[in-house]
Amino acid sequence: MYKVILEELPYLLQGVLVALELLLAFISLGFLVGAVLAVMRVYGNRLLVLLAILIERFFRGVPAVVLLFLFFYGLSGVPPFVAAVLGLGLRSAAYQSQIFKGAIQAIESGQMTAARALGMGKLKAIRCIIIPQALRLAIGPWSNEFASELKDTSLAYTIGVIELLRRAKYIVSYTYGNNTLLVYGVCALMYLVLVRTGNVILYRLERRLAIPGFERREEGG
Amino acid sequence: MRSRSLLAVVGVLSLLLTTIVVGNVSLQAQFDPESTYIVGVEATFPPWAWVEKGAFKGIAVDAIREIAKSEGINLKYQELPWPSLIPSLAAGKIDLVVTAVSVTQERAKVLDYTIPWWEINRVVLVRKDSNLNGITALCCGVTVGGQGGSTDFEWVKQELAPNPGLDIRLREFEDPVMAVEDLKIGRVDSVVIDSDTGDKLAAEHPDIRVAARFYAYPPEPYAIPVTKGDPQGLLPKLNHGIMELYTSGKWAEIVHKYIPGAIILPIPAYMPEYVGSYQHPIPGLEE
Numbered sequence: 248m249y250k251v252i253l254e255e256l257p258y259l260l261q262g263v264l265v266a267l268e269l270l271l272a273f274i275s276l277g278f279l280v281g282a283v284l285a286v287m288r289v290y291g292n293r294l295l296v297l298l299a300i301l302i303e304r305f306f307r308g309v310p311a312v313v314l315l316f317l318f319f320y321g322l323s324g325v326p327p328f329v330a331a332v333l334g335l336g337l338r339s340a341a342y343q344s345q346i347f348k349g350a351i352q353a354i355e356s357g358q359m360t361a362a363r364a365l366g367m368g369k370l371k372a373i374r375c376i377i378i379p380q381a382l383r384l385a386i387g388p389w390s391n392e393f394a395s396e397l398k399d400t401s402l403a404y405t406i407g408v409i410e411l412l413r414r415a416k417y418i419v420s421y422t423y424g425n426n427t428l429l430v431y432g433v434c435a436l437m438y439l440v441l442v443r444t445g446n447v448i449l450y451r452l453e454r455r456l457a458i459p460g461f462e463r464r465e466e467g468g
Numbered sequence: 469m470r471s472r473s474l475l476a477v478v479g480v481l482s483l484l485l486t487t488i489v490v491g492n493v494s495l496q497a498q499f500d501p502e503s504t505y506i507v508g509v510e511a512t513f514p515p516w517a518w519v520e521k522g523a524f525k526g527i528a529v530d531a532i533r534e535i536a537k538s539e540g541i542n543l544k545y546q547e548l549p550w551p552s553l554i555p556s557l558a559a560g561k562i563d564l565v566v567t568a569v570s571v572t573q574e575r576a577k578v579l580d581y582t583i584p585w586w587e588i589n590r591v592v593l594v595r596k597d598s599n600l601n602g603i604t605a606l607c608c609g610v611t612v613g614g615q616g617g618s619t620d621f622e623w624v625k626q627e628l629a630p631n632p633g634l635d636i637r638l639r640e641f642e643d644p645v646m647a648v649e650d651l652k653i654g655r656v657d658s659v660v661i662d663s664d665t666g667d668k669l670a671a672e673h674p675d676i677r678v679a680a681r682f683y684a685y686p687p688e689p690y691a692i693p694v695t696k697g698d699p700q701g702l703l704p705k706l707n708h709g710i711m712e713l714y715t716s717g718k719w720a721e722i723v724h725k726y727i728p729g730a731i732i733l734p735i736p737a738y739m740p741e742y743v744g745s746y747q748h749p750i751p752g753l754e755e
Contacts (some may be wrong), residue, residue, distance in 0.1 A: 256519075327548075407552065413549075
């Protein structure tokens with residue numbers, strides 16, 4: 248029984264790698280698009296605000312699996328991995344834009360006024376003054392998004408990305424259910440370790456970037 | 469075994485969707501020895517197709533490898549879960565499907581098939597310590613389990629369950645392994661499943677046994693599905709390859725490697741007349 252897990256460990260670990268590659272690709276896409284959407288929401292004119300709202304409502308309102316199917320079947324010639332990056336990435340963008348929007352709004356409006364008074368253009372002020380401060384505030388909520396997206400990589404199996412969970416299912420199938428709980432248990436443990444590791448790194452980053460004396464976070468979380 | 473009406477609906481919907489989104493351009497291309505064709509595989513279905521330590525195994529996989537070699541077809545594998553396979557084929561994301569796929573009337577509307585290479589029967593599984601036999605396992609107040617939407621469970625649902633004299637209750641499962649888990653702990657009294665899977669499950673689980681074997685009528689064949697209308701010109705090559713494999717004796721070798729002692733049926737097996745590609749002349753065989 249345990250022999251199967253040992254023999255299949257390299258295959259499962261490759262699945263972890265696939266999941267991490269997928270996560271890195273789509274969460275980066277989500278970060279870029281999400282930041283743009285957030286800036287559009289806060290500083291854009293009426294048209295940009297409306298556009299940002301529409302994009303965000305759509306990608307937050309449609310189930311992830313449906314998005315995966317739409318991108319996979321809808322774009323001909325697109326391999327499963329790319330379809331998964333687009334589907335999950337744009338959904339993540341919608342969620343990340345909410346995080347960034349909140350963080351930008353938390354920056355005192357005087358900062359913008361001061362930057363403009365120094366002769367900075369609006370875009371430059373957003374880029375050099377507002378965003379760096381907002382990102383620092385966003386790390387906490389963002390770590391939540393990171394954890395939930397890491398777990399959602401498992402949905403990509405529906406369109407043929409053979410990540411960790413799918414590989415576990417393969418093992419359960421060919422061993423005819425003789426070690427179902429063991430295989431899924433190992434799988435759960437792997438996700439748990441990944442999520443915790445990611446969060447610990449993000450909390451450290453948050454502490455390091457906090458302004459001493461002004462922002463303190465209690466250990467843990 | 470795997471004939472799910474829900475899947476056919478999903479297949480048709482996806483096809484419609486694709487048609488709406490990108491426009492379904494049907495290319496009447498001929499077979500090209502230089503191009504690479506994409507094989508859809510669902511690797512959760514031993515003994516037909518599965519993955520062990522990262523390598524594809526199974527009857528269907530070994531057979532398609534031999535056919536590709538003898539016919540000079542370049543193949544690339546794309547793993548997909550079962551519910552996405554038929555829609556992907558209908559949408560042209562893949563060119564053929566290699567696993568155990570039953571020929572059914574609904575699927576024949578959106579797919580074409582090679583000549584059939586296998587026919588499936590059904591078995592009734594019970595716990596080893598129960599005294600149910602082939603008759604009492606399907607009557608008299610028992611609860612019967614099976615894989616939801618499979619042709620085997622549909623048979624129980626349509627032919628047995630409506631008969632009040634039999635007095636059976638039904639319970640559906642997503643896959644055969646789950647049905648057997650519940651059989652073992654007594655939540656169901658018997659499980660009706662295709663014979664390949666059922667025999668293997670009985671061999672792997674010492675506490676269950678086969679109580680009866682039923683022959684499907686009309687016969688239920690397995691074949692390799694390709695996109696409707698065979699736009700890639702694969703059918704003549706595949707049919708020819710299957711016949712070669714069968715007459716050379718390699719087919720029997722492959723089957724016996726995975727199901728020792730299995731009876732090898734003559735190929736082509738039973739060909740239902742509703743399948744477009746079974747109308748004469750059959751591509752690759754009669755030209």
